[in-house]
Amino acid sequence: MKIQKSTTFALFAVLELARDPEAQLSTAEIAEAYDISVHHLAKVMRQLVRAGLVQSVRGAGGGNRFNGNPNRITLYDVVALFEDNLASEFDVAEAGPGAGSGIGRALQSVGDEIEDLTRATLQSITLATLLKHAAKVDGAPSEARSVRTTLQDSLEPLT
């Protein structure tokens, strides 16, 4: 499966916000942290807000805040907002030439099997689990630091 840029950006944004559900991060802060287009991310954020995964807080000190339970929301819940299906790249068209033949149908079932496994994998990984793994990869303590905390830390020596 090859996911769209929007899906990747949504995962970055939701996971960054879920690290610290109390934190409010602007779209620009998230975009800067992951080196992605603010304009594109802004569109993605609107969709995440509509889906109820992110809360948009207006006013001074406002921003985006995670809305949900990181132990319950899975990667699939985010991916499904942006991807129509999880078809594998091994995708023998159901209406293409030879599709109705025994070999065509057998090849389609291989693609279906890959798709089922992809779905099961994404449905089994909660945001909390992914963040725990990310903290290990980073070599960071389990209480991973948010972008805002990191930015504040980086400013401290200058003040």
Next chain:
Amino acid sequence: MPQTDAIKGPVDRVELTVRAAGPDDLEAIIRLDTETSGRAKPAYWQGIFQTYVPDQKGERYLLIADVEGVAAGFVVGEVRAWEFGSPPCGWVFALGVSNAHREHHIGSRLMEEIFNCFRRDGVNSVRTSVSRLDTLNLSFFRSLGMTAGPYVQLEISIDEDQASGP
């Protein structure tokens, strides 16, 4: 004497003890399994008890989590070796926590303890097999850090009326 030492401690304000199961725990396990799986399997559990409960001196474990003296969860596992060339590894094949005690990390404590048992047996990896539709258990095992392993599970229908896959 069970090899597994009971471990005690508060888990989210719940007084929890993990210990090796004894013959008197059969009814409690059947009750817990029926509650969590929705299907009573007394004959199956009698067989498991005959195999896993008598000594628990290594390589086969049936552990119980007690909350304030009442069985609230269980885990069953064993060391398996050389299945299609696989070096010895721990296998967990049953886990259940009563609905009333969910989200108190009882499952995690049970797994932590059976991991300790397996470590004492000298193995350094643990496997399990869960239905891809069982998102609750899949998510739980994932939360412990388990990922897809190096072996692929395969299955075939041997019902003569059903066609098998490629």
